[in-house]
Amino acid sequence: MNAADAIHLNYEAYERQMRLFTAKGHDYASADDTLSNSKKFVKIAAALRLGDMIQAEKPEAGFLTMEIHKLIRWCNLRTQGGEPRCETLLDTTDDAMNYLRLAALALAEEATCKESLKVREEASDEQAHCEKLKPCPFCGGKARRNDKLTEGIEGVVECKECGACAFASDWNRRVKA
Numbered sequence: 001m002n003a004a005d006a007i008h009l010n011y012e013a014y015e016r017q018m019r020l021f022t023a024k025g026h027d028y029a030s031a032d033d034t035l036s037n038s039k040k041f042v043k044i045a046a047a048l049r050l051g052d053m054i055q056a057e058k059p060e061a062g063f064l065t066m067e068i069h070k071l072i073r074w075c076n077l078r079t080q081g082g083e084p085r086c087e088t089l090l091d092t093t094d095d096a097m098n099y100l101r102l103a104a105l106a107l108a109e110e111a112t113c114k115e116s117l118k119v120r121e122e123a124s125d126e127q128a129h130c131e132k133l134k135p136c137p138f139c140g141g142k143a144r145r146n147d148k149l150t151e152g153i154e155g156v157v158e159c160k161e162c163g164a165c166a167f168a169s170d171w172n173r174r175v176k177a
């Protein structure tokens with residue numbers, strides 16, 4: 001590509017971008033303030049403390065950001081009058097719905113992460129109990145604390161192999177020979 005072609009392509013791109021700039025500007029912002037949508041956005045985001053969610057790295061914050069922009073666009077088109085120049089109001093609705101779906105997925109992912117973290121914690125709890133407990137006096141099997149059997153009385157320890165059980169306070173006691 002020679003320099004003349006490059007400059008020509010750049011001019012074409014500029015014209016294309018300015019057409020988009022004008023159309024989007026009409027749909028999102030007011031005619032007398034090109035930055036009006038962004039000014040509204042920062043006020044809404046501050047009132048909702050969206051920054052705190054971003055700070056906490058909540059992934060849905062990204063989608064809620066887009067949601068706010070879509071609501072601003074919607075209200076802008078309704079209050080300014082005139083037809084949208086880019087996408088229709090129905091497109092905006094569909095976008096807004098899909099951003100909420102994505103936010104819901106972020107919640108679902110968080111719930112899954114919490115669940116697997118809980119399972120891991122329980123597993124390491126059990127491991128910690130096993131390490132402190134002596135092996136089964138009958139079969140030599142590994143022992144574990146069975147909190148489901150306690151019913152609020154006292155911790156019960158059972159052998160994983162033969163099922164022998166005793167109160168936690170007794171499990172490690174052995175009669176000296």
Ligand SMILES: [Zn+2]
Pocket residue numbers: 136137138139140141159160161162163164
């Ligand atoms: Zn045993």
